[in-house]
Amino acid sequence: MSAETNLLDFARGPALEAALIILVFGIFWRLVGVLALPRTRDLSEPRVRHAWLGGVKTIFTRMWPRREFRPRILHWEAVSYIFHIGLAVVILGLVPHILLIRDITGLSWPGLPDGVITFAAGAALISLLALLAHRVTHPVLRQISNFDDYFSWLLVFTPLLTGLMAYYHLGGRYEDLLGLHMLSAELLLAWLPFSKLAHTVFFLFSRGVTGAVYSRRGARI
Amino acid sequence: MGELEETVLDAFRRGGLSRRAFLKFCAATASLLALPPAAATAMAETLARTPRPTVIYLSYQECTACLESMTRSFSPTIEHLIFNNISLAFNDTLQAAAGEAAEAARKEAMRQAWGKYILIVDGAVPMGAGGAYCVAAGQSAVDDLRHAAQGAAAIIAVGTCAAFGGIPYAAPNPTGAVPVSEVIRDRPVINVSGCPPIPEVMTGVVVYYLSFGMPALDHQGRPLAFYGNSIHDRCYRRPFYDEGRFAHTFDDEGARNGWCLYELGCKGPVTYNACATLKWNQGTSFPIQSGHGCLGCSEPDFWDKGGFYRPLSAATGHWPRGEVLGAAALGGVVVGAGMAALARSHQKTSAAKTAKEAGSPPPKEDPHER
Ligand code: SF4
Numbered sequence: 219m220s221a222e223t224n225l226l227d228f229a230r231g232p233a234l235e236a237a238l239i240i241l242v243f244g245i246f247w248r249l250v251g252v253l254a255l256p257r258t259r260d261l262s263e264p265r266v267r268h269a270w271l272g273g274v275k276t277i278f279t280r281m282w283p284r285r286e287f288r289p290r291i292l293h294w295e296a297v298s299y300i301f302h303i304g305l306a307v308v309i310l311g312l313v314p315h316i317l318l319i320r321d322i323t324g325l326s327w328p329g330l331p332d333g334v335i336t337f338a339a340g341a342a343l344i345s346l347l348a349l350l351a352h353r354v355t356h357p358v359l360r361q362i363s364n365f366d367d368y369f370s371w372l373l374v375f376t377p378l379l380t381g382l383m384a385y386y387h388l389g390g391r392y393e394d395l396l397g398l399h400m401l402s403a404e405l406l407l408a409w410l411p412f413s414k415l416a417h418t419v420f421f422l423f424s425r426g427v428t429g430a431v432y433s434r435r436g437a438r439i
Numbered sequence: 440m441g442e443l444e445e446t447v448l449d450a451f452r453r454g455g456l457s458r459r460a461f462l463k464f465c466a467a468t469a470s471l472l473a474l475p476p477a478a479a480t481a482m483a484e485t486l487a488r489t490p491r492p493t494v495i496y497l498s499y500q501e502c503t504a505c506l507e508s509m510t511r512s513f514s515p516t517i518e519h520l521i522f523n524n525i526s527l528a529f530n531d532t533l534q535a536a537a538g539e540a541a542e543a544a545r546k547e548a549m550r551q552a553w554g555k556y557i558l559i560v561d562g563a564v565p566m567g568a569g570g571a572y573c574v575a576a577g578q579s580a581v582d583d584l585r586h587a588a589q590g591a592a593a594i595i596a597v598g599t600c601a602a603f604g605g606i607p608y609a610a611p612n613p614t615g616a617v618p619v620s621e622v623i624r625d626r627p628v629i630n631v632s633g634c635p636p637i638p639e640v641m642t643g644v645v646v647y648y649l650s651f652g653m654p655a656l657d658h659q660g661r662p663l664a665f666y667g668n669s670i671h672d673r674c675y676r677r678p679f680y681d682e683g684r685f686a687h688t689f690d691d692e693g694a695r696n697g698w699c700l701y702e703l704g705c706k707g708p709v710t711y712n713a714c715a716t717l718k719w720n721q722g723t724s725f726p727i728q729s730g731h732g733c734l735g736c737s738e739p740d741f742w743d744k745g746g747f748y749r750p751l752s753a754a755t756g757h758w759p760r761g762e763v764l765g766a767a768a769l770g771g772v773v774v775g776a777g778m779a780a781l782a783r784s785h786q787k788t789s790a791a792k793t794a795k796e797a798g799s800p801p802p803k804e805d806p807h808e809r
């Protein structure tokens with residue numbers, strides 16, 4: 219009947235299904251595609267017995283900048299952490315999100331009160347804005363940024379913003395905002411495997427492989 | 440025609456009710472409509488002058504619950520309102536007459552008040568098979584409605600079936616049912632949705648129309664006075680929603696403590712109706728108060744939104760999640776492996792080509808490649 223209600227119905231129905239299919243298909247495609255690529259064998263003498271341990275170690279050591287870089291980037295690292303933690307709290311702590319995840323995967327856990335979620339969402343939103351400002355003002359960062367960076371930023375920013383707006387009934391009817399929120403999040407899911415956002419999954423592999431290769435060669439990681 | 444000159448107040452008095460009762464009724468209705476106190480006086484003054492109107496009540500594809508609900512309206516009861524105060528000239532369920540006598544009575548009432556009567560419709564209108572799914576006295580519902588609408592001063596679609604198609608309209612809609620507004624497209628239809636609507640809302644809308652004319656409507660054609668807020672906006676369990684306290688089942692601690700019913704499928708956040716404020720049965724309670732989530736009965740397509748007990752944030756589609764996503768993963772693995780194999784063979788051919796161009800024999804299998 220109404221276009222607005224249909225927006226939400228579309229978001230909860232076919233759009234959600236399509237986004238999930240693309241997400242799962244895309245992640246496996248990219249992952250298997252990269253892992254099965256031909257690589258040249260390292261002929262050097264392994265310097266350590268279990269190079270893979272170096273891989274595991276790197277996953278964690280790369281979570282914080284090395285001492286040499288700290289004075290220059292530590293504050294941006296912190297902002298990035300605020301963003302990532304805020305986003306994780308919102309995605310995994312809000313009960314409607316948990317119910318959606320439960321509906322799809324069967325997994326469930328207790329949720330957080332809305333005050334915590336709002337705080338986390340606000341922090342994520344502000345840090346995301348700060349990171350964008352940094353990206354466009356920093357001469358080097360700007361040079362190495364492309365469409366992927368900006369579009370991915372937008373696709374993370376929009377669900378956060380529309381989610382907050384829906385929750386607080388700001389700027390429109392709840393069902394319209396909720397529909398927009400869900401659709402923008404679905405666009406994010408479908409875009410994720412094919413963009414830099416794939417680091418959500420790939421960071422484990424890229425760090426692990428880099429760490430294993432270098433530790434085999436005896437490099438300090 | 441003489442009857443039509445009688446005012447609403449005259450009819451009230453004739454029904455044995457005092458002027459005081461009439462004023463109380465106006466005050467009650469004004470407060471229902473959230474109008475300022477002065478509006479009650481204006482309403483009383485207007486109704487005292489307004490000729491008693493004729494109401495033609497037509498029922499098509501419906502279950503009669505709207506009429507059941509309406510006849511349980513508050514005091515002065517809707518029975519008083521419609522039988523004594525508003526002239527209910529035709530309703531085939533309530534009237535004693537049947538068959539040809541009833542049809543004749545209706546035609547006569549419509550003829551006498553042509554252009555002035557209030558047309559109340561409940562039920563959806565089947566368009567399939569040339570309208571053959573709902574025929575009375577040899578006339579299909581759609582033809583009957585078109586004709587009756589021509590002589591109506593106002594058209595009120597009562598109940599979700601008349602307003603949005605409701606249950607007859609639900610997939611797969613075998614009769615081709617449509618709401619009233621899809622048959623009558625050239626003028627506004629006041630939609631009083633709900634399955635059934637709250638009786639006070641139906642009364643309130645009729646009285647508002649008589650006193651002040653067309654009420655302000657929302658984008659779904661519903662009077663804003665009653666459908667301006669969502670159930671969730673006015674729900675007394677809202678603090679629990681905000682605190683993240685939810686009932687997980689209908690008999691757990693949360694359910695006993697009256698926590699929010701979102702997880703059990705409550706559609707209050709996207710449902711616009713007055714249940715949380717006016718409540719039901721003379722303000723006694725409403726579904727959420729008695730422990731059940733809102734079904735969203737006053738919204739279009741409420742029957743086809745994935746299930747009453749599915750949380751609002753969950754998917755509406757009933758597709759096999761595991762199978763579909765498993766197949767997507769498998770598809771991804773196949774395509775990924777295929778792409779990698781392609782890359783390998785491409786690498787080999789280009790290596791061979793480079794070697795040939797350089798004049799050296801093509802390399803054998805790269806022994807270092809894994
Ligand atoms: S019970 Fe329903 S309407 Fe009430 S607060 Fe919870 S979700 Fe909202």
Ligand code: SF4
Pocket residue numbers: 633634670710711712714725726727732733734735736737
């Ligand atoms: S609480 Fe919801 S489902 Fe129940 S009567 Fe009100 S609008 Fe309809």
